[in-house]
Amino acid sequence: xxxxxxxxxxxxxxxxxxxxxxxxxxxxxxxxxxxxxxxxxxxxxxxxxxxxxxxxxxxxxxxxxxxxxxxxxxxxxxxxxxxxxxxxxxxxxxxxxxxxxxxxxxxxxxxxxxxxxxxxxxxxxxxxxxxxxxxxxxxxxxxxxxxxxxxxxxxxxxxxxxxxxxxxxxxxxxxxxxxxxxxxxxxxxxxxxxxxxxxxxxxxxxxxxxxxxxxxxxxxxxxxxxxxxxxxxxxxxxxxxxxxxxxxxxxxxxxxxxxxxxxxxxxxxxxxxxxxxxxxxx
Amino acid sequence: xxxxxxxxxxxxxxxxxxxxxxxxxxxxxxxxxxxxxxxxxxxxxxxxxxxxxxxxxxxxxxxxxxxxxxxxxxxxxxxxxxxxxxxxxxxxxxxxxxxxxxxxxxxxxxxxxxxxxxxxxxxxxxxxxxxxxxxxxxxxxxxxxxxxxxxxxxxxxxxxxxxxxxxxxxxxxxxxxxxxxxxxxxxxxxxxxxxxxxxxxxxxxxxxxxxxxxxxxxxxxxxxxxxxxxxxxxxxxxxxxxxxxxxxxxxxxxxxxxxxxxxxxxxxxxxxxxxxxxxxxxxxxxxxxxxxxxxxxxxxxxxxxxxxxxxxxxxxxxxxxxxxxxxxxxxxxxxxxxxxxxxxxxxxxxxxxxxxxxxxxxx
Amino acid sequence: xxxxxxxxxxxxxxxxxxxxxxxxxxxxxxxxxxxxxxxxxxxxxxxxxxxxxxxxxxxxxxxxxxxxxxxxxxxxxxxxxxxxxxxxxxxxxxxxxxxxxxxxxxxxxxxxxxxxxxxxxxxxxxxxxxxxxxxxxxxxxxxxxxxxxxxxxxxxxxxxxxxxxxxxxxxxxxxxxxxxxxxxxxxxxxxxxxxxxxxxxxxxxxxxxxxxxxxxxxxxxxxxxxxxxxxxxxxxxxxxxxxxxxxxxxxxxxxxxxxxxxxxxxxx
Numbered sequence: 021x022x023x024x025x026x027x028x029x030x031x032x033x034x035x036x037x038x039x040x041x042x043x044x045x046x047x048x049x050x051x052x053x054x055x056x057x058x059x060x061x062x063x064x065x066x067x068x069x070x071x072x073x074x075x076x077x078x079x080x081x082x083x084x085x086x087x088x089x090x091x092x093x094x095x096x097x098x099x100x101x102x103x104x105x106x107x108x109x110x111x112x113x114x115x116x117x118x119x120x121x122x123x124x125x126x127x128x129x130x131x132x133x134x135x136x137x138x139x140x141x142x143x144x145x146x147x148x149x150x151x152x153x154x155x156x157x158x159x160x161x162x163x164x165x166x167x168x169x170x171x172x173x174x175x176x177x178x179x180x181x182x183x184x185x186x187x188x189x190x191x192x193x194x195x196x197x198x199x200x201x202x203x204x205x206x207x208x209x210x211x212x213x214x215x216x217x218x219x220x221x222x223x224x225x226x227x228x229x230x231x232x233x234x235x236x237x238x239x240x241x242x243x244x245x246x247x248x249x250x251x252x253x254x255x256x257x258x259x260x261x262x263x264x265x266x267x268x269x270x271x272x273x274x275x276x277x278x279x280x281x282x283x284x285x286x287x288x289x290x291x292x293x294x295x296x297x298x299x300x301x302x
Numbered sequence: 303x304x305x306x307x308x309x310x311x312x313x314x315x316x317x318x319x320x321x322x323x324x325x326x327x328x329x330x331x332x333x334x335x336x337x338x339x340x341x342x343x344x345x346x347x348x349x350x351x352x353x354x355x356x357x358x359x360x361x362x363x364x365x366x367x368x369x370x371x372x373x374x375x376x377x378x379x380x381x382x383x384x385x386x387x388x389x390x391x392x393x394x395x396x397x398x399x400x401x402x403x404x405x406x407x408x409x410x411x412x413x414x415x416x417x418x419x420x421x422x423x424x425x426x427x428x429x430x431x432x433x434x435x436x437x438x439x440x441x442x443x444x445x446x447x448x449x450x451x452x453x454x455x456x457x458x459x460x461x462x463x464x465x466x467x468x469x470x471x472x473x474x475x476x477x478x479x480x481x482x483x484x485x486x487x488x489x490x491x492x493x494x495x496x497x498x499x500x501x502x503x504x505x506x507x508x509x510x511x512x513x514x515x516x517x518x519x520x521x522x523x524x525x526x527x528x529x530x531x532x533x534x535x536x537x538x539x540x541x542x543x544x545x546x547x548x549x550x551x552x553x554x555x556x557x558x559x560x561x562x563x564x565x566x567x568x569x570x571x572x573x574x575x576x577x578x579x580x581x582x583x584x585x586x587x588x589x590x591x592x593x594x595x596x597x598x599x600x601x602x603x604x605x606x607x608x609x610x611x612x613x614x615x616x617x618x619x620x621x622x623x624x625x626x627x628x629x630x631x632x633x634x635x636x637x638x639x640x641x642x643x644x645x646x647x648x649x650x651x652x653x654x655x656x657x658x659x660x661x662x663x664x665x
Numbered sequence: 666x667x668x669x670x671x672x673x674x675x676x677x678x679x680x681x682x683x684x685x686x687x688x689x690x691x692x693x694x695x696x697x698x699x700x701x702x703x704x705x706x707x708x709x710x711x712x713x714x715x716x717x718x719x720x721x722x723x724x725x726x727x728x729x730x731x732x733x734x735x736x737x738x739x740x741x742x743x744x745x746x747x748x749x750x751x752x753x754x755x756x757x758x759x760x761x762x763x764x765x766x767x768x769x770x771x772x773x774x775x776x777x778x779x780x781x782x783x784x785x786x787x788x789x790x791x792x793x794x795x796x797x798x799x800x801x802x803x804x805x806x807x808x809x810x811x812x813x814x815x816x817x818x819x820x821x822x823x824x825x826x827x828x829x830x831x832x833x834x835x836x837x838x839x840x841x842x843x844x845x846x847x848x849x850x851x852x853x854x855x856x857x858x859x860x861x862x863x864x865x866x867x868x869x870x871x872x873x874x875x876x877x878x879x880x881x882x883x884x885x886x887x888x889x890x891x892x893x894x895x896x897x898x899x900x901x902x903x904x905x906x907x908x909x910x911x912x913x914x915x916x917x918x919x920x921x922x923x924x925x926x927x928x929x930x931x932x933x
Contacts, residue, residue, distance in 0.1 A: 385836055
């Protein structure tokens, strides 16, 4: 079958290009991780040897520990509030029969669409006049607002998959509206809620642009600390912090994938189907 | 034997450990309409795809006009194919869909236009050239798919269950149209279907597929009157099956000892005495008498009517025989009938040995 | 009754987002006094015009790069078996979930004079004699932004490709089309909506990018976002910043509208 060989040619070409692109996508992050274990005090690759010194430096550096603590204490409330408000909004939009629901949905999604620099600048001006600039509360407000669209999107998609006839069936079987929701719909959208919350956590932890504007020397999340260090003298401590951030992201993505193995797999499935919106803010 | 247009020789296709097509052999004459009939998953579509070149056999050889077709990629085989879901290009108009194969053959613009017009007229869709596939009904899309597959005048046309998505009336109408088209164009057609009525209507010959094997190939009459396996007897038309042990086998005839007494039928194969076998007789070949008559060359089975099904043209009787078997008998509902039987009546079912076939018990 | 559930989210978004953003946009015409001066400055000073042009050019180039790199991956994802596809989806999603800062930093490491890429080109492969300048210039920005925006091209494209009926390519082959012609005449046109969707996404997001150009680019590569930051942090010129924000937002919105309009009209 001579023509099978021409088919094989295209296949090999395509495989080669794909491998190249995949390498392009993955290798930078792999390299960061490797450098974080470098035994040399500069960012050479490949590193001359392996060592845990940078991680040890991190764990004893009050600057970085404070930064991590700050990030964590901002991330948790933001994620929780965003998940609560976002889920409520998704339920309301999907079942509430609101006039102008499409408009309201667009409004809630807006923080995802408007370029972050604009949001950041606006928040800086307004929060400053409210005395929220440089405060933890200000950052919590900002991160919550940025995360809500993702939660709404994720939970809304799941709500649309859940047949609203299920709740009607529950009603005919004697459940009140609330019980029908809690016993039937809620368990079905729980995976999506958790997905949304994970997403909100990652968004908050990785958020940089707005945080740059809204932090101060005393209230400084990890990303902002990293941002200021990166533009100065760099040593592999930054790689170590970067590796930790990556670990957090991979962990969250992995958790999300595992959580959503069944039908309602909002984020990964939506990605696989290509219905994801614009992603994490630049 | 390599005469004829197409020849498949011991063609097999395995997907890993699953054998989808098992040593298929058949030939197709020029201008012949051959149906590949069988249940889903029996290998007929895979066979078609191998002929088209969309998949390669794991063993065996396919020859087209005497030359092996293996080295030819699908786009060089000059074989027309109509797909199950039509596979019309949604981004092209009907006219451009049909023009596509002609453009691939670098035909001149004027010639392309002429041919497209001609074939549109042939399938009764003149004037639809500027529409898009999604603006057409299922039946119209079907005809465009057909038009596209014949416009470049292939010698062989492959059709993969093309009428599956249409409703009954439309399907029957299209079957006749395809049959007429076949006569007009003289093109050879291999038609895949799981609907035996469809195969019966359109084909010169039918090949019956079961689990990757070609169980029998022949004219409609051959398959109907002389099925060679149990599967064919049951798949093509309806058949009663009575099991028994072979008592005598000679001169193309066989007698089985069954729970309802000795029954005789024609036998194409050699049967060893004592082996298990089946007698197969079509419902419409069994006559019902209210009581036993003289023993003649018709075997007789006693029983009671347990169900009557009125089907408009026919009346079907389901009979519980004395030997514990079930028989289905079909009689014309109108016309010469003394009186219809009712549930509970005692009857005697009779049939001639010439109307019955003895088959291997392969279950 | 259940409609009231949207109130908390709406409140949050309106007070903490819509109000600040509107406040900034309004400043463009009210700072320091009601005036169109800020917009005049933008149009007149070549510095700003160059930055605006840069932004469009860079974002456009990144879009093109992502198209070329992303199509093969999306195509492969649409044509392989389940397990491999899920692996590919994971690989494409993972950068998506990682911090942009970390990824950009990774490129800083890779692209520097003594970085891995130069090491490979000069020492290991011997393709060039002196190390190339890959950072603090346009090249670095293009590489970094393509890397980060690639998933935004791949995912919508994949979604469309995965819905193209395989029987269409088979039909084209049976009708006499060799692989390349079949791809160009049948597959590519059908994949166009996905390509457009991905391109719009990449382009629009790229317009507003800040981190990557700031870290990987040179002074001549400044994009709008960097300008906005400069006006606020360095000059305290909120009016100008607001004007730039207006232009950026307009560009973003107009691109969206233009594309949806052409998708509606241009399609069959």
